[in-house]
Amino acid sequence: MRPWLLFIVSLVYFLFCVNGYSQEEAKFDAAGLKFFESKIRPLLIQYCYECHSSDADEYEGGLSVESRQALLKGGDSGAAIVPFKPAESWLMAAIEYSDDFYQMPPESKLPPEAIAVFKKWIEMGAPDPRLAVESGDREPRVIDFEQSRNFWAFKTPQRPALPRVKNKAWVSNPIDTFILSELERSELTPAIAADRRTLIRRVTFDLTGLPPTATEINEFLADASPLAYETLVERLLASPRYGERWGRKWLDVARYADSNGLDENLAYVNAFRYRDYVVRVWNQDLSFADFLQQQLAGDLLDPQQDASPQERLDRLTATGFLSIGPKMLACDDGQKMEMDIIDEQIDTMSRAFMGLTMGCARCHDHKFDPIPSKDYYALASIFKSTKTMENFNVVARWHEYSLDTPESKAAQEKHNAAVKRLDEELAALQKESRQTLRESQQRLLAKYLIAASKFVSVNSKPIADGHNVIGNFIRDGIAVENSIVWEAEKFQRGTLQAETTNYGKEVGVLLQQGFAEYDVELEEAGDYQLELRYAAVDSRPMVLTINGTVVDTNVAAHTTGTWFADSQTWFVEGVFELSAGKNIIRLAREGGPVPHVDKILLVKAAPISSLEDLTSVLADTPTTEVDGLLLQEAEEYARGSIGKIPPIVQNTSGTTTFLNYAEYDFEITVAGNYRLEWLYTQAESRGGKLFVDGRLVDADAANAITGSFQSSEVKWFVGGVFQFAAGKHTLRWQRLGTTPHFDKIALIPTSDNVTYHSGGDHKNLAEIEDVAIAQGLHAEYLRQWVDFLLMTISQRDEPLLGLLLRDRDEQQAAFAQLGDAAEQRLRTILSAGTSSVAGDTTSKSKDDSVVQWLVTKAIAVDGPFRDPKEIDKLVAEKSQLAITAIVESKAKLTAAQPQVGKAMGVTEGKVEDLAIHIRGNYLTLGESTERGFLEVVDQVSAVPIPVEASGRMQLAQWLTDAKHPLTSRVFVNRLWLWHFGKGLQRSPDNFGLLGQRPTNQPLLDWLAVEFIEQGWSIKQMHRLMLLSSTYQMSSIFDARANHVDPENRLWWRFNRRRLDAEEVRDALLAVGNDIDLQMYGQLLSSADRAYVTGTGSKRTTYDYNRRSVYLPILRSALYNVFIAFDFADPSVIQGQRKNTVVTPQALFMMNSKLVQEEASRLAQRVLQEDVGTDSERINVLYEIVYGRMATSEDVDKCHQFLQRYRDLSTQHMDDDVSTAGDLVVWQGLCRVLLAANEFVYLD
C-alpha cells in the first residue's frame, strides 16, 4: 500500500469508525493517560528518541515519535500506528522484528514485556496527551533552481572576446591568447619552446602512445619547412595508432572492461566490439555529438540514415556503453540488482557527459547540486524502460545483439548449403555402403546366433520384476548379467526435472535440485551392487536413501568433464542390502542441482563360488624379480574414499555411516592366472568385500589380524588367485566402516589354480573379438548379438528364452536349427530386395513363429544387425576412402564457418515510470515521476518523450543540444587534460558545486563554443591544442614562476609526465622491435559468460605482443602491470588517472619477465647493428630508447658500467665470456636505460 493511501485509510478509519473520536479532540480516560505516562513515554525516550525526535540530527526515516499526531502521520513508510489495530501498525512490525527491512530499535530487540506494553497501548487506542506542537516538524531543504542556474557550469557557454596580450609574437592561435593573458597578468612569461627532439617525442607519444622511430625523428629534424610540425601532427592524426591511443582514453570514461567484476566474475566476451567501435570511430573523427547519441541510443537512430549495414551494427554496438559497466550478477534480491544496474548507468552517463554526480539523489535530493530525487528517478525511468538485462536471476544474464548483416547471412546460407551438399553426399554413400555391409552380415545369421549363444547362459532367475527394465547391460564391453537397468528420468515419484532433449541423443537425465524415487521389485533379498551412469562438470554429491534409510551421502560425486552424453560414465556406488519385494531407492540433492544422471543399474552381488579360502594365508614379500609383477601403493588407488595418509591407507572418518572403498585398475598384458597379495595390518578383523571386474568374489577379504595397527606391523597376505585375460581389470575392496591399514597391493603371475572363478559367464571384449575373428565375423556385430540375447533373457516372454534355458548341448543344436532356418528365410528376403517379412503364411507352427520372430529382429533397424558405432571403418575399403574424403572436406568447411558476432548493448524495454524510492529503497515509494531530464537545465527545450519510448533518444538529443551548458565543456576539458596532464577545470568528472572552478574559464568556454561550431570534430580540437604555442612550450623549471604558481594552473610551462601503463608496456615492446600492430579482436580466450577468475577457471594470460589496448581488462583481476602503473580501474569511474610513484613499478622494472625479454631483444638488436665500436652501439641504443644521441659523458659512463658488469658476470657464470656473455652484459645496460627516468618521463 502506498504511504499516502495508508495514511488516508487510517485517517478515515479513525474519524468515522472508532467511538466517534476525532483526531483533534481525542480525549482519553485517566487510566489510558496514566498507562502512557508510566509505561510508554519512558520506553519512547529510552529506545526511540535518539533517532526519532528533535534530539536527532534529522528524523530517521522521516518519523517522529514525539506526538500522537506524528505517530499517526508516520514516516517514509506511512502511519506508524493504527489505533486499536496492533497487527496493522508498522510500529509493532518493527519492534517485533517481524520484517527484514525495519527492525527497531536496530541494535537489540526490545524485551518481550516492552513489546507487550506497546501492543496493549495500541489496543487501547494509543492514548497520548502530547501535543503535536512538541515535535518541531522541520521543513526539508528546497532546491532553488533560479539561484542554481547562476552557477557558472549551469549557464550555456558564450564565446568570449579574445583578451589583449603584449607578447603577440608568441601567440600561434586563440588558445595562446587566453593563456598568455593570464600569465601576463601574473607577470609571468611562458617557457621557451621545446626543442624539436623533445617535441616529436612528446607529440608522438601523445597521439599514438608509442615512441618515434629514429627515421621519423630524422625526417622531422630534416624538414626545414615552416609547416614541418603541422605536417607531423597531421601524419600522427591520420595514423591508425591514434584511435588506439585516444579511443582508450574514452574507454577510461566508459569504464570499459571484459568482465562484470564484483561478485561472480563473468566474461564479457563481446564487450571488445564496443572497444573496437570506439577505436574505429575515433580514427574516423566521428563527430562527438553523433558519438554520444550512438552510445546512448544507437539502436533508436533512424535506420534510413545508415550509410551501410555495417554502420547499423556499429550503432547497436555503440549502446554497449550502457551495458559494459560493473554489475553484481548474483543477488537474491532481483529488484535491488536492477536498481543498482540503473544507478550505475545514470552515474556513468551523467559523469561522462555532464560531469555531474547523480548518485546522491538516489536516496535524497542532492545536498549541493540542484539535483532533486525527482530528476534522478525521471532519468532512472528512462533506463528502467530500457532493456539491459535478459533477467535478474542468480546469475543474471545481460542482453546481446546478434550482428547479422545481409552479407553475413548470405555467407552463412552459402556455407550451410555447401555443408548440406556434403552431408547429402555422405549420407548417400553411407547408406549404400552400410546396406551392402549389413546384408553381407545378415547372410551369416546362423553363425552369429550360435557364436553369440556361447557367451550367454542363464544360471538363475532374473532378479527383478515389475520395473521398467530396459534390459541387461553391457558396460565397457563386459556383459553384466542378472542386472536391471533403468532410465533415471523415469522415476516413480520426485521433484527433479526429467530432461530428455538437451543432453545428448537418447540420453535422458535428471536436472535441478530435489529428489527422485524408484520402486524396484526384487524376487530375492540380498546384497546388490548399485551403479550410476552420469555426467558432471562439478562434483554434485547426492544422498542415497534405500527403504527410508540414508545409506550414503556422497553418491554420484565424481566429475566427468562435461554435462553431456559424451562424458556419461558408469560408476560403482556401492553394495547395499535390498529386500525381496518392493524396494524404494531415493536419490536426492538439496542446495544445488544434481549431476546429470542417465541410468541406474542394480546387479546381484554374490560370490559365485569359492573354491578355497586363502585370505588369511601369509605370503612372502613379493620380489620385483618376478616377471609381470604388478605392484601398487595402496593409497594410489584410481578411485576411492579411503583416507590417504601415506604410506598407509587408513580410514579417517571413524564412522560406520560411510562406505570406504578403493578401486585399482590393472593393465594385464599377459593373460593367465594371478595371485592377489596385499600388505596390511590391523588389530581387529576388518574384512571387506572384494570385487573383480565388478563381480563380488569374496565377502570377507583382507580379514587377517596382525595384532596391531602400527605401520611397522604390516604383513603380506594372499587375497586369492584369479584368471585374467589381457586388458584392463579392476579390483575393488570395500567395507562399511573402518578399514585395515593397507600399504601395498600386488598381482603376481602364478601357476596356482584359481581360488575364485567367475562362473564362466563373464566374458570380456577380447574373447568376443577372438571368436569373431576365428569365425570370420565382425566383432562389432557379434557384440550386438550377445547384447541382443541378453536382452531376451530379461524380457522373459521372448521366444528365445525357452531355448536359452535348455541344457547346453541341446541348446546348441536347437540354435543351429533355428539359425539355419532363419538365415534361409532372410537370404530369400534379401535376394528379393524387399524388406517385407511376410513369411510362410501357411505354416503356423511354434518353431516357425520363432523363426519369423528372429528374422524380424535381424532386419529391424535396432536389432542385432543394427549399424555399429564405427560402421564406416567396417565397410569396403573403397567406400571408406570416399567417406574419409568427404568428412575431411566438411571439417575444412566447418573450420572456415563464417562467425556471427554478438555485441553487448541495450534495447527498448517495457516503458515504466518510477516513483521516487525514498532513501533509495524500492519498498518505500514516494511521489511518482515521469521520464525526463534535469530541471536545472532549462535553456534546452526538451523534446517530449513519446508514450511508447524509453526516452534514451530524447536524452541523447537533449545532451547534444548546442545550448546544453555541460556537454561540450566537459568534453573539451577532457581533451585538454589528456593533452596537458591537467584540465582547465581540474575535477573532470565533477562540474558541480563541489567540483573545482576552472583555472581559465574564458578559454574553456571559448573551446566549448568552438567545438560545437566545428561540428563537434575531435580532430579539429586536437589541431587547435597541439598547434598552440602553449603545447609547444618546454617543461623547463622556473623558480620564480614556480613560486607564484607551483601547480602550474596558469600553464607557464609544459607539464612533464610519466608514461601511462599502456605506454610503458607498448614502448618496451616497441624498442624491443617486438610489437604486433594488428588491430582489433578479442584476446580473452574464454567463452561468453564463463567465469574468468576464481577457483577452477583458466588463468587469463597477458602474454601477447599486441598493443596494450587489446589486452583483456578483467575487473577484480586486472593485469598486475596495469595495476602497478595506475591503469584506470574500470570498477570505479576515473576521468583522470592517478599518477603515483610506487615500489611495485620499480620491482616490475627490475625483475619482470617482460622487461627482461625486451631488454634482451633490444640488446640483440644493438649487437646486430652493423657498427664497429661499443661507442657507436651506445649511440644507437640512446637513439632507440631516448630518441637522442648519446653525449660523450653518456658513452663514458656506459663504457664503465659495461666493464664493471662484465667482470661481475664472469664471476657469476662458468662459461667463457663470448657472444652469450656480450648479450648478458648488454642486456644489463639495456635494462638500466629502460628503467631510467628518461625512458618513462616525457619532457
Place this chain on the structure above:
Amino acid sequence: MAGNSQCHNFLTQPLSRRAMLQQSSVGFGSLALAGLLQDQMHNGVLAAESGQAVGDPKLARFPARAKRIIFMFMHGGPSQVDTFDYKPLLQKHDGQPYPGKKPRIVSGATGNLLGSPWKFRQYGESGLHVSDLFPHVGQMADDLCVINSIHGSNSRHGAALLELHTGSDTFVRPSLGSWLMYGLGSENQNLPGFLTICPTLGHGGVNAWSSAFLPAHYQGTPIGAASIKAEEARIHFIENKWVSSKMQRAELDFLGQVNREHLEKRDTDDVLESRIASFELAYRMQNQMPGLQDISQETEDTYKMYGINEEPTKNFGIQCLLARRFAEQGVRFIQVTHSYKWDQHGNLRDAHTKNAKEVDKPIAGLLRDLKQRGLLEDTLVWWGGEFGRTPVEQGNKNGRDHNPHACSMFLAGGGVQGGLRYGSTDDYGYYAIENKVHFHDLHATMLHLMGLDHEKLTYQYAGRDFRLTDVYGEVKHDILA
C-alpha cells in the same frame, strides 16, 4: 541508528604541491623517502594532482588501543550454531518447523530446524561455549571476545564478501585495510603495510583488498593466491630470476647515476627524485621479504603450536605464522584466508569437521604465540566469514543455507575484552536480536581500536566525502577492555 549523515563537511585545504610530491614516493601503502617523518606520509598523496580535495586523516586520529589487525578470513560462511553460538533449544527442537518467520529474501529453500551435530563445552574462567569443532580455540576462550550478533546485508557470497571487506555490497569501495593505511600509514618503511596472504581471486577478488578511489599505494599487496600453497606464495616481481644479486646491485648503482645526471639537467623535480628512491626501497624490500617468509629458523615448538609439522593444519598454520612474523615487523593489516571451503549446503558434518580441523590449531597457535610474545596486547585479531548459516536444514538434513542475519565472529587482543560473549540471537540462532553488530558497527569499532574516528576518516571522491562506514556504524564500547 544515529543520524550522522555524511554529505556535509567536504573541503579541507589541498596540500601544497611540494608536500604532495614529497609523499608521492610512498609505495605499497607506506614506503616513503628515507628521512620523511612518519606523520607526513599519511595524507592522500596524489589526489591534488587530479584536482581533488582530500580529507585529512589526521583529524580522525586519537590514541589507539591496537597498532595492527590480523584478519583470519574463513571464505564462505562458517555456521554460527555449530561453532560459537550455543543454542540448546535448537538441539531440543531438532526436526521441528522454525516457529518464526524466515527472511523475505533467501538464497535457497530450507526445511525444519537442524540441531547441531556437535557438542558445546564451556572453556576457561569465562566459561564461553565453544563447539567441539574448535577444541584448540576453546583453550584460548578467556582471550576471545565472541560476538554472536553480527549481521550483514546480503545473502550471496560475492556481495557479502565485499561488504565485509569494504562496507559496500553494491559498489567497489576501498577496503578496511586501505582505509587503515590511509589513516595511519605503516610502521615499517621497507614493507608493504597491508598484506593479504593467499587471498581468493573469486567473489570480488582484488576488490577485497583494493584501494578503489583512494590512491593506489593504499591497496593491499597480495602474497600468492588461494590456489597457491602458503609456502610457495610470493609478491609479484619480488624475485629476480635473471642475474646475480651483485649484478643487480651494479645495475641499480648505475641506474642511480643515470637518473641523477638526468635530474641535474632538469633542476627541481620531486617526482623524479622520488622515483630514484623507489628503486632503493624496492631493492630493500626484495632483500627483506625472502627472510621474512623463511620460517625454517622457527623452533620445533612453534611448528607444533601452529600445526605446521602435520596435515591438515600445515598450510593454514604457515599462513598464521607468517602473519605473526609480519606483525612483528609492524605491518598494519595482515589478512590470512582459509580458502573457499565453508559453504555447507550439504555434507555439513564431514566438511565442517574437516574445515575446522584445518584451522583450529593454527588459530589457537597464533593467539598463543602472539600472547607469549606480548604482541597480543596491541594486535587486534579478528576471525570470521562473510555470513552465518541458517539453523534450518538443507541438503537432506546435513546442511545449512547462507544467513546474513546472524553470524558469529571473534576478536581478541588489541583492546577488546577477553572471555566475553557479546550480543545474541534468537532461540535458534536465526536472527541477531540483542546488541546487534552490523558489519558497519564492527568496522567502526575496529577503526576506533586502531585510534581512528570512523566518522572523521573521510576521503573526497566524486563530489562527496566517503567513509568506510558510509552513513552508518556505531562503535560498540561495551566490548572494549
